[in-house]
Amino acid sequence: xxxxxxxxxxxxxxxxxxxxxxxxxxxxxxxxxxxxxxxxxxxxxxxxxxxxxxxxxxxxxxxxxxxxxxxxxxxxxxxxxxxxxxxxxxxxxxxxxxxxxxxxxxxxxxxxxxxxxxxxxxxxxxxxxxxxxxxxxxxxxxxxxxxxxxxx
Amino acid sequence: xxxxxxxxxxxxxxxxxxxxxxxxxxxxxxxxxxxxxxxxxxxxxxxxxxxxxxxxxxxxxxxxxxxxxxxxxxxxxxxxxxxxxxxxxxxxxxxxxxxxxxxxxxxxxxxxxxxxxxxxxxxxxxxxxxxxxxxxxxxxxxxxxxxxxxxxxxxxxxxxxxxxxxxxxxxxxxxxxxxxxxxxxxxxxxxxxxxxxxxxxxxxxxxxxxxxxxxxxxxxxxxxxxxxxxxxxxxxxxxxxxxxxxxxxxxxxxxxxxxxxxxxxxxxxxxxxxxxxxxxxxxxxxxxxxxxxxxxxxxxxxxxxxxxxxxxxxxxxxxxxxxxxxxxxxxxxxxxxxxxxxxxxxxxxxxxxxxxxxxxxxxxxxxxxxxxxxxxxxxxxxxxxxxxxxxxxxxxxx
Numbered sequence: 215x216x217x218x219x220x221x222x223x224x225x226x227x228x229x230x231x232x233x234x235x236x237x238x239x240x241x242x243x244x245x246x247x248x249x250x251x252x253x254x255x256x257x258x259x260x261x262x263x264x265x266x267x268x269x270x271x272x273x274x275x276x277x278x279x280x281x282x283x284x285x286x287x288x289x290x291x292x293x294x295x296x297x298x299x300x301x302x303x304x305x306x307x308x309x310x311x312x313x314x315x316x317x318x319x320x321x322x323x324x325x326x327x328x329x330x331x332x333x334x335x336x337x338x339x340x341x342x343x344x345x346x347x348x349x350x351x352x353x354x355x356x357x358x359x360x361x362x363x364x365x366x
Numbered sequence: 367x368x369x370x371x372x373x374x375x376x377x378x379x380x381x382x383x384x385x386x387x388x389x390x391x392x393x394x395x396x397x398x399x400x401x402x403x404x405x406x407x408x409x410x411x412x413x414x415x416x417x418x419x420x421x422x423x424x425x426x427x428x429x430x431x432x433x434x435x436x437x438x439x440x441x442x443x444x445x446x447x448x449x450x451x452x453x454x455x456x457x458x459x460x461x462x463x464x465x466x467x468x469x470x471x472x473x474x475x476x477x478x479x480x481x482x483x484x485x486x487x488x489x490x491x492x493x494x495x496x497x498x499x500x501x502x503x504x505x506x507x508x509x510x511x512x513x514x515x516x517x518x519x520x521x522x523x524x525x526x527x528x529x530x531x532x533x534x535x536x537x538x539x540x541x542x543x544x545x546x547x548x549x550x551x552x553x554x555x556x557x558x559x560x561x562x563x564x565x566x567x568x569x570x571x572x573x574x575x576x577x578x579x580x581x582x583x584x585x586x587x588x589x590x591x592x593x594x595x596x597x598x599x600x601x602x603x604x605x606x607x608x609x610x611x612x613x614x615x616x617x618x619x620x621x622x623x624x625x626x627x628x629x630x631x632x633x634x635x636x637x638x639x640x641x642x643x644x645x646x647x648x649x650x651x652x653x654x655x656x657x658x659x660x661x662x663x664x665x666x667x668x669x670x671x672x673x674x675x676x677x678x679x680x681x682x683x684x685x686x687x688x689x690x691x692x693x694x695x696x697x698x699x700x701x702x703x704x705x706x707x708x709x710x711x712x713x714x715x716x717x718x719x720x721x722x723x724x725x726x727x728x729x730x731x732x733x734x735x736x737x738x739x740x741x742x743x744x745x746x747x748x749x750x751x752x753x754x755x756x757x758x759x760x761x762x763x764x
Contacts, residue, residue, distance in 0.1 A: 224386035224387055226386060229425070231425050235496070239497050243497060243498075268624065269623075270498050270623075276618070276619055276624075295516065295627065296512045296513070296515050296516035296519070296627055297512065297515060298508050298511035298512050298514075298574045298575050298576075298577075299574065299575040300505075300507075300508045300511075300573070300574040301572045301573060301574065301575075302507075302571075302573050302574070304487060306487065306488060306491055306500075306505065307505065308502055315502060315503070315508065315512075317622065317623055317627060325621070325623045325624040326623035326624075326627075327623050328498070328499055328502055328503065328621070328622045328623045329502050341515065342519075356497075356501060357497065357498055357501050358501045
């Protein structure tokens with residue numbers, strides 16, 4: 215017996231949900247972004263419990279679950295802890311492929327910062343190499359005010 | 367201490383790239399009906415339902431309500447649980463807790479996804495911080511590539527080592543009719559030769575160094591359902607129930623820069639907690655089979671070290687020695703794993719269901735150790751490095 219559903223054309227309905235958002239950064243993150251925008255300086259917060267310096271800053275240390283109390287200026291130079299070179303293109307990527315990004319542990323910080331790597335031959339990238347922040351000419355108060363990191 | 371709980375039934379759909387013949391609710395129903403048939407129960411026997419899938423993947427908010435006619439939740443207690451990649455193991459844990467509490471006797475856990483219905487990377491990117499990460503991020507593949515590249519740097523692992531994991535998963539999938547990827551051309555070719563072919567292939571595009579196409583999981587449509595029952599009922603329903611010996615989950619930081627990329631600390635801590643509770647001292651010797659959530663190849667090297675099957679850096683040796691193959695000491699992913707089927711919301715629950723099948727001796731062509739499986743480990747993984755672990759066993763837990 216044939217199933218009554220057999221040989222039915224499968225209909226597909228196309229849609230798109232487009233929702234604008236306004237994400238609140240909060241005072242702690244705002245202060246970090248303003249220091250980059252106005253002074254090309256990178257600041258983190260230190261946990262009074264474990265001493266860990268967070269960059270970008272957090273208001274509460276997750277490990278110790280206490281408020282961070284101290285602002286610490288960190289270097290705009292650090293170590294490339296790990297990286298990848300992306301070879302596929304995709305509309306949500308910040309740049310066209312090939313692009314590189316990695317985790318950069320800035321001197322004076324404990325966590326790493328996730329950012330793009332540029333102005334360099336990607337074939338020469340190496341884990342452990344020194345990299346330096348390149349700031350954007352026009353800065354608007356976004357993590358992208360650091361244009362990317364480049365070998366120091 | 368809660369009640370003893372066992373898995374007594376499991377059902378899954380065939381995992382396929384696109385199931386245009388059914389909508390999400392109908393897909394869920396296929397898995398539920400199969401699980402009920404497996405346990406020889408009806409929906410009237412089920413006291414509560416826990417269901418989950420990925421946020422944003424189908425653009426559906428109230429999956430608990432939206433799917434009620436397919437899941438069997440009409441006029442029953444139902445809760446939606448969504449924890450990203452670990453959703454499937456978390457619905458299993460939640461169903462387990464329901465039964466262990468003594469307040470429910472038989473609970474149905476459901477995980478499902480229709481990856482074909484949207485843009486996976488577009489939806490996944492909502493897991494990343496809008497202010498700190500999205501402006502600089504390259505998507506899901508590249509996030510994992512950073513971990514792989516660090517593992518290679520730290521331990522000298524090579525692309526061939528990564529490919530050896532991919533080869534195992536795809537060879538195992540050939541034994542599993544439910545798996546999405548069936549790479550028939552691999553049949554009969556020794557793993558070493560397959561690794562050479564894969565690493566040397568020009569068609570095998572580099573996505574994000576060091577990850578090629580072959581290192582990644584597919585996008586899949588599929589659903590799974592697992593039935594948990596309390597001691598007293600479980601033995602009557604299933605000839606060999608798969609008892610839950612222990613379960614745990616751990617989270618850490620969400621910002622990629624704060625995650626410890628040297629080790630997978632969440633899966634390590636969750637495993638440690640589970641082994642402590644179950645009294646497992648030598649995981650490699652005591653555990654008979656694993657169904658691990660390995661979304662990409664290098665996870666199959668590093669994370670087995672973090673679970674405690676071998677020392678740091680020894681993962682590749684276990685792979686090349688064949689320890690984790692079907693006939694090895696510790697077969698990993700007889701189902702073909704996540705790299706062969708990834709309907710994300712269902713994926714981690716499939717790990718639990720497949721581990722249960724191995725304990726129950728019902729895994730068919732993918733059964734390991736002639737059905738003599740005492741302990742089986744299942745894990746879940748979430749994209750910002752959090753982990754779920756569940757240990758199942760043939761003997762009733764102490």
